[in-house]
Amino acid sequence: MSDPIARMNVLVDELLRHNRLYHEQNAPEISDLEYDRLFRELEALEAQLPLLVRADSPTRKVGSAPVSELQPFVHAVPMLSLQNGYHKAEPAWGGPWEDLLEWERGKPDRLGGLRRVLGADAPEAIAYVVEPKLDGLAMELVYQDGAFVAGGTRGDGTVGEDVSHNLRTIQNLPKRLTGAPAGRITVRGEVLFDLAGFERMNAEREARGEKRFENPRNSAAGTMRQLDPRLAKDRPLQFFAHSAGEHPEPPARHSELLEQFRAWGFTVSPLVRRCEGIDAAIEAVKVIEAQRADLPYEIDGAVVKVDEVALQEALGFVTRSPRWALAFKYLPAQVRTRLNSVLFSVGRTGQVTPVAQLEPARVGGVTVRNASLHNEHQMRRVLGLRVGDTVTIQRAGDVIPEVVGAVDEPGREDRPFIEYPNECPDCGHPLVRSLADESKPDMVQIRCPNSFGCPAQVEGALRHFASRLAMDIEGLGEKLVEQLVAADLAKRPSDLYRLAEKKAQLVALERMGETSAQNLLDAIEVSKGRPLERGLMALGVPMVGESTAKELARAFRGMDAIVAADVAALDAVPNIALTTATAIRGFFEDEGNRAEIAALQAAGVRFVPPAAPAAGTLAGKTFVLTGTLPTMGREEMKAKLEAAGGKVSGSVSKKTDYVVAGAEAGSKLDKAVELGVPVMDEAAALALIAGEA
Ligand SMILES: [Zn+2]
Structure with missing residues (x-):
């Protein structure tokens, strides 16, 4: 594309959309590699046009904001993400490990250039710690005087979600630390499924007639977000510690910190190695990769960190990531299996997507039965698939497994290509082809236009309407939606609000009865008042x-x-x-x-608007909280400010009206001073809330 400004806008929108898919819906559409490629392209354009960087550019923050009804969890020290390096399939000069060599010896650009930044201060051999990159859910735990008090997800790096109730159910997570210093310590790490436990849990789910979980990381994320901790208790999750946020007596080396963690009672990966020099570090990265398939949990790379904290401090940060650490990603795990058939699945919006039905195969420790083919172009032109093909599939991180190619074998050309159907596989209506974007003739959208007559779409829309984050209609699950549609009781959401008139038919549904029917009608009635x-x-x-x-x-x-x-x-x-x-x-x-x-x-659905802020209060004012307040937690202050109509944001910008700072306020206070944002203490904030200032 010739216009870099337009391209920047497209990239920001695309990356934000993928962030939402990944973090809010746990349904990523592209691989980490592809995401990173778009991200780097955007970074490069922004470096050329720094004045045009959009305020909402994903290069400015990590991940996305919390999504559920869980309470916000504020990270006193932001949880940053690491810069990535990749195993190079076609290296330019340094072999597959080029990115690691570049990181130590290259130019001080995005990949670090450690030696050039340190200059004469660089030791002859820099000491590194190499750790497996666990494919779990990033988490921060808070300990006060050795006792576990709370924990939360990473969220956008500043504010995540408080999932303390679920963390408490994890057996290897120490509730009391042995021999830790007094004061507040925050320990960071990953929550993940042990693969054997994951398979066992899936077998039990199947035995109960429930759906299998496809992917350990997504299931771990879904489990941690449950409101009821009894669910988490039954699932074999583990916590692995890998770094600290706040620490009253930080050790001089990262390797010592990990030793401390072990002594305090945490599980630290036994694969962690301290290495002198980058060549030794690369050897350790290889050793971990060689063990990858046999590990009891999923990893997608190795993290290499500079061991000496003094050197880490001298190296500092590159935009949003520490320069002194690199997440080195291995090539995605691949395996060959047979393509049994292709299922054309109709989504809630009518879009028809091909899904490969595979002979079950184990990839990276997980059994894969189906894989994404993305769209017609990919299935037909790029892959040219035929039923019975031997195909290579891969799983990278938590992206849905995908088919990367068919193996050339004799007799293959005699079989016909797999084609898209002309009619909707669900309702038989002729499918419609359209171009979403004139500039991309490859991206034909194929939809069933029969929105209110196509069972797949009708059921999808009703399920979505009733789901927890939407109207939250208790008891209206997948099975019941199917029954309602089959009995012609509901075609669209508004029909749900007329079910009371058809109660007799409702009661007559299989496994329903008078009480369940009334409970459902009550739940539907309650949903009329949703925000x-x-x-x-x-x-x-x-x-x-x-x-x-x-x-x-x-x-x-x-x-x-x-x-x-x-x-x-x-x-x-x-x-x-x-x-x-x-x-x-x-x-x-x-x-x-x-x-x-x-x-x-x-039908009475009110779409209740948010309460208008009372007059004379903090409407339209944005606050940022930092540090420890003398008489209340930041959550309490946040609630007070919001009740008065104020908005509380996680980071300081020119749009911030006030910063409320307590003891040990960190970088947010510096930022406020730099930008000239007024700073006040707790007492002044309370006075402002009371309308006295
Ligand atoms: Zn249809």
């Missing part, structure tokens, strides 16, 4: 996840205003990009969607 933002999620407005829904609700304060808003008004909402605004507008311009919203409102 506006959940209504937006429930309708399945494209590109609207939880955070965008909240922004819309806050900005427009009513469903009718959102339905009427034009692209310019939508684009003016904070954190909503033009592409998102256009997609939202397209949804609300659709007559069918408008009619459905009107029907929901007529």
